[in-house]
Amino acid sequence: MTPADEPLVSTRRSLHALAVHVISPLRVQATGNEIALQVRPEGFGTPDLPDGSWIATRGPQLVRVDPSGDEHSIAITSLRAAAHFVGLAEPAASALSDETLEIHAGATLRLADVWATGEEALRAFDANAPIHLWPEHFDIAIEAGNATYGISPGDDDHTEPYAYVSPWTPPAKTGPSTFWNATSFTGAERPVTDADDDGEIPAFFRAARDLLTAR
Known part of the structure; x- marks a missing residue:
C-alpha cells in the first residue's frame, strides 16, 4: 500500500x-x-x-x-x-468505542462517488433488481440469475475499489488468465477508476452474465 x-x-x-x-x-x-x-x-x-x-x-x-x-x-x-x-x-x-475515527473528507467523497457509480452501473445492468448496501462487506450488490453483482469500496485484500461478479456455482476455469480472475474469492473482478466511462462496468456485468448463461 x-x-x-x-x-x-x-x-x-x-x-x-x-x-x-x-x-x-x-x-x-x-x-x-x-x-x-x-x-x-x-x-x-x-x-x-x-x-x-x-x-x-x-x-x-x-x-x-x-x-x-x-x-x-x-x-x-x-x-x-x-x-x-x-x-x-x-x-x-x-x-461502543470513544476513540476518534480516522475520517478524511476527500476520501469520504471518493468513496461516495464509488457507491454512486456502482448504483448507476447496477441499475443500467438490471433495472428491476433491488440494490442493497450490505454493512458486513460494505459493498452494494444485486442478485441476478445465479450470481451476485456488486461494487466494493475495497477490503482487506483490495486497497482500491473494484467491481465484482460472484457466481453461486464456481466456473469450470478460474485463475488470473481467465475471465474469472478474482484472487480472494471465486469470481471475476475489475478495478473501478475515475477513467471508467458510463458503460464499462455494466459491460463487465453483462459479459459475466453471458458466460454464466452459456455454460
Missing part, C-alpha cells in the same frame, strides 16, 4: 465500522430485523425508516433527518458519539 492509499483505506475502515456498529443497528432497532443500507447523496445510510426518519453520512458528517423533516448533523468523530446522536438504544450506544 502506498502512502496515497492510506487516507482512503483508513476512512473506509472507519465508515465500515460506523455502518456495522451504528447505522445498521439503528435500522434494526427501528424495523426489528432489517440490516441493509443504501446509497445516499455524498455517502450512505438507512432507507426511510417506518416513522419517516433516516440516518446517513454526508461526506465527513453524520446526518439525522427527523420524522418532521428537520435535519441535524455533526462531524463524524467516534462510534459512541455517533450512536448517541442517532438515538441507538442503551446499553449498546455507551458500550
Whole structure:
C-alpha cells in the first residue's frame, strides 16, 4: 500500500465500522430485523425508516433527518458519539468505542462517488433488481440469475475499489488468465477508476452474465 492509499483505506475502515456498529443497528432497532443500507447523496445510510426518519453520512458528517423533516448533523468523530446522536438504544450506544475515527473528507467523497457509480452501473445492468448496501462487506450488490453483482469500496485484500461478479456455482476455469480472475474469492473482478466511462462496468456485468448463461 502506498502512502496515497492510506487516507482512503483508513476512512473506509472507519465508515465500515460506523455502518456495522451504528447505522445498521439503528435500522434494526427501528424495523426489528432489517440490516441493509443504501446509497445516499455524498455517502450512505438507512432507507426511510417506518416513522419517516433516516440516518446517513454526508461526506465527513453524520446526518439525522427527523420524522418532521428537520435535519441535524455533526462531524463524524467516534462510534459512541455517533450512536448517541442517532438515538441507538442503551446499553449498546455507551458500550461502543470513544476513540476518534480516522475520517478524511476527500476520501469520504471518493468513496461516495464509488457507491454512486456502482448504483448507476447496477441499475443500467438490471433495472428491476433491488440494490442493497450490505454493512458486513460494505459493498452494494444485486442478485441476478445465479450470481451476485456488486461494487466494493475495497477490503482487506483490495486497497482500491473494484467491481465484482460472484457466481453461486464456481466456473469450470478460474485463475488470473481467465475471465474469472478474482484472487480472494471465486469470481471475476475489475478495478473501478475515475477513467471508467458510463458503460464499462455494466459491460463487465453483462459479459459475466453471458458466460454464466452459456455454460
